[in-house]
Amino acid sequence: MIDSMTIASSGIDFAMIWAGLIAFAVLAYIILDGFDLGIGILFPFIKSKTDQETAMNSVAPIWDGNETWLVLGGGGLFAVFPLAYAVIMPALYMPIILMLLGLIFRGVAFEFHWRTKNSQDWWDRGFFLGSLVATLCQGIALGALVQGITVADRAYAGGWWDWLTPFSITTGIALAVGYVLLGAAWLNMKTTGELQKQSVQFAKIAAWLTLFFIGIISLWMVFIEQQYLHRWFDAPNVYYLMVVPVAVVFCGFKLLYGLHRGRETSPFMYAIGLFVLSYIGILISFYPNLVPPSITIWQAAAPDDSLKFLLVGAAALLPIIIGYTSYAYWVFRGKVKANEAYH
Amino acid sequence: MELLDVVLLARIQFAFTIAFHIIFPGLSIGLAAYLAVLEGLWLKTGKSVYLATFKYWLKIFSIIFGMGVVSGVVMSYQIGTNWSVFSDKTGPVLGPLMGYEVLSAFFLEAGFLGVMLFGMNKVGKGLHFFATLMVSIGTLMSAFWILSVNSWMQTPTGYAINEVGQFIVADWFEVIFNPSFPYRLAHMTTAAFLSTAFLVGGVGAWHLFKARKKGERNEVARLMFSMAMWMAALVAPLQLLIGDLHGLNTLEHQPAKVAAMEGNYQTQKGAPLYLFGLPNSETGTVDYAIKIPKAASLILTHDPDGELIGLDQFPKDEWPNVPIVFWSFRIMLAIGMGMIAIGLWSLYLRARKKLYDSPMLLRVAIAFAPSGIIATLAGWFVTEVGRQPYTVYGLLKTADSVSPLDAPAVATSLLAFMMVYFIVFGAGVWYTMRLMSKRPSQVIEVDDDSETTVFLSNRVASKSDGTTDGKKREGDQ
Numbered sequence: 001m002i003d004s005m006t007i008a009s010s011g012i013d014f015a016m017i018w019a020g021l022i023a024f025a026v027l028a029y030i031i032l033d034g035f036d037l038g039i040g041i042l043f044p045f046i047k048s049k050t051d052q053e054t055a056m057n058s059v060a061p062i063w064d065g066n067e068t069w070l071v072l073g074g075g076g077l078f079a080v081f082p083l084a085y086a087v088i089m090p091a092l093y094m095p096i097i098l099m100l101l102g103l104i105f106r107g108v109a110f111e112f113h114w115r116t117k118n119s120q121d122w123w124d125r126g127f128f129l130g131s132l133v134a135t136l137c138q139g140i141a142l143g144a145l146v147q148g149i150t151v152a153d154r155a156y157a158g159g160w161w162d163w164l165t166p167f168s169i170t171t172g173i174a175l176a177v178g179y180v181l182l183g184a185a186w187l188n189m190k191t192t193g194e195l196q197k198q199s200v201q202f203a204k205i206a207a208w209l210t211l212f213f214i215g216i217i218s219l220w221m222v223f224i225e226q227q228y229l230h231r232w233f234d235a236p237n238v239y240y241l242m243v244v245p246v247a248v249v250f251c252g253f254k255l256l257y258g259l260h261r262g263r264e265t266s267p268f269m270y271a272i273g274l275f276v277l278s279y280i281g282i283l284i285s286f287y288p289n290l291v292p293p294s295i296t297i298w299q300a301a302a303p304d305d306s307l308k309f310l311l312v313g314a315a316a317l318l319p320i321i322i323g324y325t326s327y328a329y330w331v332f333r334g335k336v337k338a339n340e341a342y343h
Numbered sequence: 344m345e346l347l348d349v350v351l352l353a354r355i356q357f358a359f360t361i362a363f364h365i366i367f368p369g370l371s372i373g374l375a376a377y378l379a380v381l382e383g384l385w386l387k388t389g390k391s392v393y394l395a396t397f398k399y400w401l402k403i404f405s406i407i408f409g410m411g412v413v414s415g416v417v418m419s420y421q422i423g424t425n426w427s428v429f430s431d432k433t434g435p436v437l438g439p440l441m442g443y444e445v446l447s448a449f450f451l452e453a454g455f456l457g458v459m460l461f462g463m464n465k466v467g468k469g470l471h472f473f474a475t476l477m478v479s480i481g482t483l484m485s486a487f488w489i490l491s492v493n494s495w496m497q498t499p500t501g502y503a504i505n506e507v508g509q510f511i512v513a514d515w516f517e518v519i520f521n522p523s524f525p526y527r528l529a530h531m532t533t534a535a536f537l538s539t540a541f542l543v544g545g546v547g548a549w550h551l552f553k554a555r556k557k558g559e560r561n562e563v564a565r566l567m568f569s570m571a572m573w574m575a576a577l578v579a580p581l582q583l584l585i586g587d588l589h590g591l592n593t594l595e596h597q598p599a600k601v602a603a604m605e606g607n608y609q610t611q612k613g614a615p616l617y618l619f620g621l622p623n624s625e626t627g628t629v630d631y632a633i634k635i636p637k638a639a640s641l642i643l644t645h646d647p648d649g650e651l652i653g654l655d656q657f658p659k660d661e662w663p664n665v666p667i668v669f670w671s672f673r674i675m676l677a678i679g680m681g682m683i684a685i686g687l688w689s690l691y692l693r694a695r696k697k698l699y700d701s702p703m704l705l706r707v708a709i710a711f712a713p714s715g716i717i718a719t720l721a722g723w724f725v726t727e728v729g730r731q732p733y734t735v736y737g738l739l740k741t742a743d744s745v746s747p748l749d750a751p752a753v754a755t756s757l758l759a760f761m762m763v764y765f766i767v768f769g770a771g772v773w774y775t776m777r778l779m780s781k782r783p784s785q786v787i788e789v790d791d792d793s794e795t796t797v798f799l800s801n802r803v804a805s806k807s808d809g810t811t812d813g814k815k816r817e818g819d820q
Contacts, residue, residue, distance in 0.1 A: 061460065065450065065454050067416065068449045072450075075441045075444070078419075078423060078442075093424050100417045107409060112406075115406070116770075302435035321451075325450070325454050328455070331462055331465050
């Protein structure tokens with residue numbers, strides 16, 4: 001299945017390096033925008049208006065940077081795996097368009113909330129619904145990708161509703177629950193008082209639900225595609241890969257323990273841990289495919305010239321990006337107080 | 344027939360989303376640079392009028408930038424959803440350029456935007472200025488890469504074609520610095536600066552006009568207006584020169600586009616310049632024409648009897664839509680001439696020390712507030728519609744670029760985009776205008792801890808500030 005010629009000819013496997021970088025960008029997006037979107041979903045359930053605004057302000061300076069990882073994921077796919085981009089976009093046409101529309105309402109709410117009194121409620125609703133729709137669509141898109149995409153002659157060859165199945169709906173809901181966990185854990189870390197108390201309650205519920213969905217989806221996945229079953233349960237893989245579910249259980253335990261003991265930072269870290277592990281689980285299942293079941297990383301890759309050209313820039317710029325992004329987080333470190341924004 | 348409908352719908356959708364989008368980053372480029380200049384002047388001179396102007400436009404910038412971000416994310420996915428065949432074929436060439444845009448521009452803007460908008464009291468003045476500069480540099484880097492991509496689609500060079508029909512790169516330098524890129528980059532960046540200048544000038548003029556009626560003096564509005572008029576006087580004529588060079592470059596590489604711009608159906612020596620007319624592609628004539636004999640030849644070949652290639656040199660199915668290109672070009676040009684006239688007028692008044700005292704100039708400047716945005720859009724229509732029927736000029740037809748989509752799916756999403764864009768960006772423009780209608784504050788807070796107030800006006804007492812601003816402030820917090 002692996003196009004070994006490509007590897008042999010260049011010595012360095014640029015396609016594999018890029019698969020790793022794109023995977024990193026997508027994971028960065030899921031975690032970083034995950035807690036932003038989770039806060040959007042929680043927004044109407046936060047009791048007081050002041051607390052709602054504090055929650056919104058806790059991510060206002062960073063959401064834009066967080067969303068940029070999504071652009072890197074999409075733009076990067078176009079750059080280094082154009083075939084995958086060209087197949088996935090039409091296949092997931094509807095969830096992607098809906099996600100984009102959702103992200104519009106979510107994004108402008110950060111500004112518009114402060115610009116009007118009369119229609120503030122409407123933009124708040126847009127903030128909630130935009131976050132929810134974008135999240136569900138991302139989860140559905142992931143589920144649809146796991147199920148596999150029909151391809152013929154370098155193009156999508158399936159139907160318009162292929163993406164909508166019980167499995168993809170389940171992954172959609174699972175992601176929403178997971179993002180709520182991240183958002184609640186973030187608020188627990190970044191806020192004080194009533195809002196923090198409420199966040200701990202949200203986080204506890206979301207933590208149990210997230211673990212439940214991780215279990216369900218993991219079991220469901222192996223029945224969807226033979227490759228996933230063999231990857232996880234054939235000897236000797238089963239012995240090595242056991243590490244992943246064991247680590248999930250460990251993170252889940254530490255997360256719940258931290259929440260019950262009133263810890264502020266560790267629940268957020270262990271929630272991220274759950275996301276990283278689930279993500280690694282999906283990568284293990286997919287490999288060597290980029291678009292299951294038929295397009296491999298190497299088939300989808302652009303010519304080495306293109307991969308090399310962009311890799312030079314990525315190698316130079318990504319550390320700098322991570323540097324100044326960390327700086328921005330550091331500037332806004334500590335607890336967020338009410339009415340602290342510039343508005 | 345059905346395929347044609349999909350192509351048309353996909354084109355309308357893309358044109359719609361990108362036309363909305365381009366307004367915001369265009370203004371972001373100009374405003375970010377303006378804000379950097381203002382903050383730099385404030386740090387250098389310590390004059391609070393610069394800080395007041397900075398704060399005034401910072402809020403407007405943050406709304407415009409936010410709308411640019413959300414409409415831009417749409418663009419990065421629309422290429423794949425609507426033009427998947429184009430994506431597969433051009434990905435190896437254009438993808439890395441967009442990758443560089445994300446890495447060198449988007450992250451830079453987004454990373455420092457938070458500090459720029461919210462960090463005034465969290466970091467030192469120097470660091471804050473650095474953040475503003477980084478945001479401004481980010482907007483310019485973004486323009487660099489995306490215009491390189493766009494220019495390559497107009498004048499593709501440095502490529503080869505591989506066994507699966509993808510464009511691949513033979514020479515990166517030739518790809519990035521393709522023949523039309525330097526001209527397009529200069530023309531578009533200058534357009535962004537001019538659009539911003541006229542918006543700022545229009546807002547300044549509006550407040551000068553209102554202050555005049557009340558017998559007040561508003562230093563912030565004066566600063567806005569004066570800076571904008573310098574831009575009009577110096578940069579608008581420069582833009583005419585750049586535009587002319589860009590046109591000559593287009594004549595060399597895309598003569599059919601220039602023929603459509605000029606309404607020149609027949610190849611001829613001493614081609615006229617049409618000031619007005621209705622191009623008729625059926626008959627190949629310009630009806631109801633008002634023309635200057637030989638002027639088009641003179642402008643484009645610098646010889647009144649020079650020969651201009653007409654559309655008759657190209658098969659009819661490779662003509663762009665002539666009326667759209669013809670008229671968009673005239674709208675852009677007329678606005679440009681108007682800008683130059685305003686610049687000259689302002690120089691005359693400035694020399695007589697009456698820059699702020701001509702109600703006529705103030706009125707015209709108010710009317711011209713959106714002119715740069717309109718001219719930018721018109722210019723985009725010229726260059727993009729003029730590229731048709733190709734996505735990659737001469738190499739890949741638009742009809743062969745489209746995704747394997749069903750017309751109803753594209754029609755539905757187009758409708759959804761239209762509704763959402765009109766609601767969201769309509770509201771955004773409304774809020775922006777409301778901020779711009781708010782009188783620039785006479786009183787500003789200078790220090791972080793002590794709220795010292797500084798009076799900028801000569802005659803205005805703080806009581807008038809209380810009445811007008813107090814009322815407005817109810818609407819926003």
